[in-house]
Amino acid sequence: MLKNRRGIPLIIDTDPGVDDLLALKTAFHKPELDLRLVVAAAGNVSLEKTGANALFITKTFGGDIPVAKGLPGPAAADASSVHGKSGIGGFVLPEHGFSFSEENGVDAMARVLRESERPVTFVTLGPMTDLASLVTRYSGLIPKIGAVYAMIGSRDGTGNMTPFAEFNAWCDPDALRTVVSRGLKLVFAPMHLGREAKLSVDGLLRAGEGCAFGEMLRDVFRGYHDEAAGEGYVAVYDSHAVMALLRPELYDFIPCRARVDADRLPGQTFFEEDPAGGFFTLEIRDGDALKKAMLDCLFPEKRKS
Ligand SMILES: [Ca+2]
Numbered sequence: 001m002l003k004n005r006r007g008i009p010l011i012i013d014t015d016p017g018v019d020d021l022l023a024l025k026t027a028f029h030k031p032e033l034d035l036r037l038v039v040a041a042a043g044n045v046s047l048e049k050t051g052a053n054a055l056f057i058t059k060t061f062g063g064d065i066p067v068a069k070g071l072p073g074p075a076a077a078d079a080s081s082v083h084g085k086s087g088i089g090g091f092v093l094p095e096h097g098f099s100f101s102e103e104n105g106v107d108a109m110a111r112v113l114r115e116s117e118r119p120v121t122f123v124t125l126g127p128m129t130d131l132a133s134l135v136t137r138y139s140g141l142i143p144k145i146g147a148v149y150a151m152i153g154s155r156d157g158t159g160n161m162t163p164f165a166e167f168n169a170w171c172d173p174d175a176l177r178t179v180v181s182r183g184l185k186l187v188f189a190p191m192h193l194g195r196e197a198k199l200s201v202d203g204l205l206r207a208g209e210g211c212a213f214g215e216m217l218r219d220v221f222r223g224y225h226d227e228a229a230g231e232g233y234v235a236v237y238d239s240h241a242v243m244a245l246l247r248p249e250l251y252d253f254i255p256c257r258a259r260v261d262a263d264r265l266p267g268q269t270f271f272e273e274d275p276a277g278g279f280f281t282l283e284i285r286d287g288d289a290l291k292k293a294m295l296d297c298l299f300p301e302k303r304k305s
Contacts, residue, residue: 007034008146008245009116011109013070014238015043015126016053018083018224019194023125023151023238024054025213026297028062032246036112036120037066039105042073043126043171045080045087050126051100053088059098061213067098070105070130077127077161077171082226090223091216105130110138119146123245125238127168128152132175135182147185149241152176153260153269154191155281160228165267166191173262176269180258180279187244187253188271188281194237197290198229207295211302239294244282246297250290253280 010033014020027035038058040051051069058067084090101108109130113120122145124131135142152168153176159165169176180186201221208214221234229235244251257277261268271281284290 007032009118009120010035011037011039011112011120011122013039013041013105013122013124013126013130014054015041015045015050016057017044017050017087017125017238018089018220018234019236019238020044020125021053021057021088021220022236022298023242024057025061026239026242026246026294027123029300030246030297035062035065036116037068037108038062039068039070039109039130041070041126041130043077043079043168044083045078045085047072049087052093053086055098055100056093056096059096066101066108068101068103068105068108071133073127073129074172074174077167079167082224084223089220091219106133106137109134110141113138113141113144116144119144121146121245122148123241124148124150124152125241127171128175128179129172132172132178135179135184142182142184145184147187148179149187149189149245151189151238151241153188153271155271157268157270159267160191161267162265164265166269169260169269170267173260173266176267177260177262180260183278186258186279188258188279189237189240189244190271190281191237193240193282193284194235195228196284197240197287197294198233198235199291199294201232201234204234204295207299207302211299214299236294240282243290243294243297247293250285250293252283252285254283255279256281
């Protein structure tokens with residue numbers, strides 16, 4: 001496959017997860033992005049399952065992009081009540097001949113950074129275990145990290161895992177605190193964005209009619225139940241981290257400070273507006289335009305037909 005070496009060099013760390021699946025497909029085959037590595041994180045379901053899902057999704061729909069397994073993660077987290085036992089709803093992975101990279105995910109990230117002639121952007125869609133390990137073990141490579149677009153945390157100290165903590169932040173609060181402390185350019189896609197721009201499942205399936213990914217989604221959504229989004233809707237939390245990179249004009253990037261509690265109320269985050277804060281938190285500019293763009297980016301094959 002011809003590599004797109006003019007797009008933004010990119011690594012995605014992900015714990016698929018139904019909304020991860022949508023976010024990954026959004027990032028595949030985009031001229032703006034040069035996706036060099038996908039790393040599976042533990043999170044929504046076990047590393048074994050997120051790894052299997054990330055491998056199949058990436059190789060089937062993204063092409064010849066290396067996929068590596070990250071670290072198991074500290075928390076016995078599980079969101080299978082939303083995402084289904086497999087992590088991707090009612091879809092059953094078929095037999096295939098795809099295989100993981102031999103390196104572990106953190107070493108693979110370090111290698112991509114070392115080999116890149118330009119800074120590499122990260123998109124993290126799960127707990128930050130792998131990225132925290134990278135910036136700790138390979139701190140000399142931090143200058144080669146361009147920016148981190150992360151679906152994690154909430155802007156006001158509320159949560160969906162506990163009353164105080166968003167799921168990804170709760171799973172590994174120490175990792176998030178480590179990453180926040182290292183002076184990276186972090187762009188936060190907090191929890192509330194997923195609920196503000198939720199998509200209707202019917203609309204999503206209609207948009208995907210006639211293409212292989214759309215067919216896969218029919219099975220995925222047979223096993224997906226997101227009470228927070230409401231019956232018939234999917235909260236596309238993770239897609240915002242990718243969409244903000246692809247279509248920044250659809251978001252306001254609010255400069256902020258970030259605080260993470262890793263002790264008293266683990267995973268509680270606060271993003272406070274501050275022009276000198278060093279981080280950014282996203283807000284949606286125009287929800288209708290964004291939803292349309294999300295579908296266009298998910299199903300570019302439909303636009304060509
Ligand atoms: Ca995720």
